Amino acid sequence: MKLGDGVEAAIHCAATLASVDGNSTMPGAALAEAFGLSPSYLLKHLNQLTAARILESLPGPAGGYRLARAAEQITLLDVVLAIEGREPAFRCGEIRQRGPVKIDASAYVKPCGINAAMLKAERAYRAALAEVKLSDIVAEYAAEGDRRSYAASCAFVERHQRPQKSASSKQT
Template sequence: MKLGEGVEAAIHCAATLASVEGNSTMPGAALAEAFGLSPSYLLKHLNMLSAARILESVPGPAGGYRLARAAERITLLDIVLAIEGREPAFRCGEIRRNGPVKIDASAYVKPCGINAAMLKAERAYRAALAETTLSDIVADYAEEGDPRSFAASCAFVARHQRPQKSSSTKPA
């Protein structure tokens, strides 16, 4: 299975936003810069994450993006489904019925074994993604990543986050 490049960008951006302090935001242009992506390309994916209520888009000159809920409540499956959609990766077209010898539909009462196997794999894949939260990814990076890379990421977030006037904190 091959996921679109937008999934990688979306996960990295969400992980970066997990490091933004309190109610602050980070502009989409800064997120694009952090990963060497086109701002217009990334904006499409940030909008998908906002529509899925993973991110919150804050308008205005000090606006930007922030997580819409705590990183502990966002799974990799949430992000993948926001970008790729909810349809399974494999969609059976029942091509076994398309050959030159036409057989009555009653010969196909049992589900296609290939489709069943592929859907079983899809369930396992989605279950594994559902078990991994954004906070897990961030904690693993902080613990196991190269300290130079972690420090550079933290410094980038500190430079680009925009404090908000409201004193409320990120939703739990």
């Protein structure tokens, strides 16, 4: 029951990328600098987000990362699953049929109640995460966050984003 440290970085980066203009991109090195992280390691997580179709990456001198779709269509659950993996945290090893109590395969057609309870709890967890969109995060930050901090973040984004000529499938 411990989330990796990369989840926090991934969400922050995604939220930052949600503030870039149109189809502009932002290099991974700039994102790493913004949060004081190791650039080489952050790329690993950004890579996972790219593989999950949350971000898209453009190579080349003017390249970088940007959201693959609108911030309203990205939830925290998407990001968490992309980093931590899609399989549930609790996986039933069926240890009840590993000891001498084991009877027959036909006796274990039903999943054990423990597994059902754990999976139900995890569904509640994921449902709560699915309700929060990336646009909610940035909106809440813009509305209730500290003005100076917000201005500084915007300035940082403005300074490091790189406009692109051809528009991708970003527009909604």
